[in-house]
Amino acid sequence: MTELSGKVALITGASRGIGYGIAEALVARGDRVCITGRNEEALKEAVEKLGADRAIGVAGKAHDEAHQAAAVERAMEAFGRVDHLVNNAGTNPVFGPIADLDLNVARKVYETNVISALGFAQKTWHAWQKENGGTIVNIASVAGVAPSPFIAAYGVSKAALINLTGQLAHEFAPRVRVNAIAPAVVKTKFAAALYEGREEEAAAGYPLGRLGVPADIGGAAAFLTSDQSAWVTGQTLVLDGGIFLNAGVS
Numbered sequence: 612m613t614e615l616s617g618k619v620a621l622i623t624g625a626s627r628g629i630g631y632g633i634a635e636a637l638v639a640r641g642d643r644v645c646i647t648g649r650n651e652e653a654l655k656e657a658v659e660k661l662g663a664d665r666a667i668g669v670a671g672k673a674h675d676e677a678h679q680a681a682a683v684e685r686a687m688e689a690f691g692r693v694d695h696l697v698n699n700a701g702t703n704p705v706f707g708p709i710a711d712l713d714l715n716v717a718r719k720v721y722e723t724n725v726i727s728a729l730g731f732a733q734k735t736w737h738a739w740q741k742e743n744g745g746t747i748v749n750i751a752s753v754a755g756v757a758p759s760p761f762i763a764a765y766g767v768s769k770a771a772l773i774n775l776t777g778q779l780a781h782e783f784a785p786r787v788r789v790n791a792i793a794p795a796v797v798k799t800k801f802a803a804a805l806y807e808g809r810e811e812e813a814a815a816g817y818p819l820g821r822l823g824v825p826a827d828i829g830g831a832a833a834f835l836t837s838d839q840s841a842w843v844t845g846q847t848l849v850l851d852g853g854i855f856l857n858a859g860v861s
């Protein structure tokens with residue numbers, strides 16, 4: 612088992628997928644982690660896989676302020692600090708055009724993908740980062756960088772999350788660095804509809820020849836939460852297997 616780094620990360624939505632990939636990467640370098648998710652059983656299993664001496668889980672919905680407070684409090688109680696916050700929990704309940712989108716759905720998407728990240732950032736700031744420093748990484752999406760008609764409402768929320776990243780980077784400097792990661796399609800339950808049964812075809816558009824996997828995002832999050840990125844803040848790192856290279860005229 613790796614020696615402890617002494618650092619602690621709170622990662623939202625980390626019982627599976629990208630969040631779990633990030634938790635694995637940070638635990639592998641010696642961090643202890645507090646992970647969240649709605650399903651308590653799934654969270655327990657993830658904690659066991661990560662190592663019960665290295666991880667704790669706090670169940671709840673990311674947008675619920677009482678849950679945000681409880682997660683930060685539990686991490687502080689268990690580990691005494693929260694150096695890194697990774698706002699990863701996100702939702703995309705609708706596909707297609709937004710001309711007739713139910714505005715209550717739009718509000719829910721915004722609440723989970725944007726307001727939750729702000730809530731967790733506020734609470735982590737006051738509990739630890741304001742006095743002691745640290746980093747925040749927000750998991751956005753390429754849909755927040757360029758309009759993606761099939762997932763428009765989601766893209767709008769991720770664009771807001773990218774702007775929130777810049778705002779927080781400005782406000783929390785110099786003690787806390789805040790960056791975002793904007794992935795293209797990563798193989799998880801969340802994105803399964805975009806590639807299942809046609810992965811080869813879906814991957815063909817990517818210059819690097821494959822879709823992303825959670826470990827790709829884990830590696831980038833490890834960089835953005837380490838001293839290797841000590842002069843990086845307010846940035847959005849696009850992790851897309853090169854797919855944006857196709858935007859030019861040919």
Ligand SMILES: NC(=O)c1ccc[n+]([C@@H]2O[C@H](COP(=O)([O-])OP(=O)(O)OC[C@H]3O[C@@H](n4cnc5c(N)ncnc54)[C@H](OP(=O)(O)O)[C@@H]3O)[C@@H](O)[C@H]2O)c1
Nearest residue numbers: 624626627628629648649650673701752796797799801802
């Ligand atoms: N996969 C992609 O292609 C892709 C690309 C770009 C960006 N992203 C972003 O990456 C993030 C993670 O997505 P993923 O693909 O890893 O999804 P995933 O495999 O479905 O995993 C989502 C994780 O978040 C938890 N979760 C979901 N909704 C939650 C909520 N409201 N409150 C708390 N926890 C919640 C889930 O557990 P429970 O269900 O038990 O709550 C699970 O642990 C999202 O923000 C997504 O927008 C994904």
